[in-house]
Amino acid sequence: MSNPVSNALFDLTGKVALVTGGNTGLGQGVALALAQAGADIAVAGIVPAEDTAAQVRALGRRFIDIQANLMSVEPIARIVEETLSGLGGLDILVNNAGLIRRADAVDFSEQDWDDVMNVNIKSAFFMCQAAGKHFIANGGGKIINIASMLSFQGGIRVPSYTASKSGIAGITRLLANEWGAKGVNINAIAPGYMATDNTAQLRADAERSKAILDRIPAGRWGEPGDLAGAAIFLASRASDYVNGAIIPVDGGWLAR
Numbered sequence: 001m002s003n004p005v006s007n008a009l010f011d012l013t014g015k016v017a018l019v020t021g022g023n024t025g026l027g028q029g030v031a032l033a034l035a036q037a038g039a040d041i042a043v044a045g046i047v048p049a050e051d052t053a054a055q056v057r058a059l060g061r062r063f064i065d066i067q068a069n070l071m072s073v074e075p076i077a078r079i080v081e082e083t084l085s086g087l088g089g090l091d092i093l094v095n096n097a098g099l100i101r102r103a104d105a106v107d108f109s110e111q112d113w114d115d116v117m118n119v120n121i122k123s124a125f126f127m128c129q130a131a132g133k134h135f136i137a138n139g140g141g142k143i144i145n146i147a148s149m150l151s152f153q154g155g156i157r158v159p160s161y162t163a164s165k166s167g168i169a170g171i172t173r174l175l176a177n178e179w180g181a182k183g184v185n186i187n188a189i190a191p192g193y194m195a196t197d198n199t200a201q202l203r204a205d206a207e208r209s210k211a212i213l214d215r216i217p218a219g220r221w222g223e224p225g226d227l228a229g230a231a232i233f234l235a236s237r238a239s240d241y242v243n244g245a246i247i248p249v250d251g252g253w254l255a256r
Contacts (some may be wrong), residue, residue: 009238013038016089017235020070020127021097023049025196026146029224030094030231035061037232042083044068044075045097047235062087065094070097071115072122073100082131093131095124095168096146100161100198108160113160120164125171128186132179136235140183145172147190147246149253169246176244185243192250218251226251 017034022043023026031041031052040062046127049065056063064086080112083090099119101112128143135141148165149155157163168188175186193199193212203209203221214221230249231238248254 014085015039015091017092019094033228099117116160121167143186145188147188173244188246216251
């Protein structure tokens, strides 16, 4: 038998969540999880999110798709405004949009550095700022940043990605320090090795894929749905006294 008291802690009915990069992969998984918990969903990104829209609406939730290129900060104010006008509020921001570029550090280009940093950390920070202004003025809100195993580790051949995800951990803590007393919770989820487009090259490399799987105690690549529990927790009342945390969802990778 379900416990109505505990269920209420995770209930997002009446809340509005904005998820960047919510068209596929981890962003779609998070958007669907929040919708299943009761939230209405806005997604923002450069690729239309028809599949996410269909699945969210099938759950009986409202949905809007905001076309925006987060390679620059230019669309950020509009994204927040369209969410507020289209869904009547904003309670949860998920900064999921991201890029990865791979090359040896000695060959890494300025373009690949700038592109990744612009999306993964610059736009993420200014999305936090735009949503944070609304949250502070309206009694609070929840921000969930998508970090990475490379928020804790160095990685190889992904210098700008490592720098950006280390930065995500840093600004998550900084914003928690500044806004924690203002009713805003800022936390991050650090996915482990997930079966998404970003890891297609790794999974296609039999030797590298085996080395990764051999280190994961769960013995498998993660799936977008594996983030659901952490996302609902951090978006809900259940996490009201959690701030500045980076929660690994990694099948035990960091425990090795």
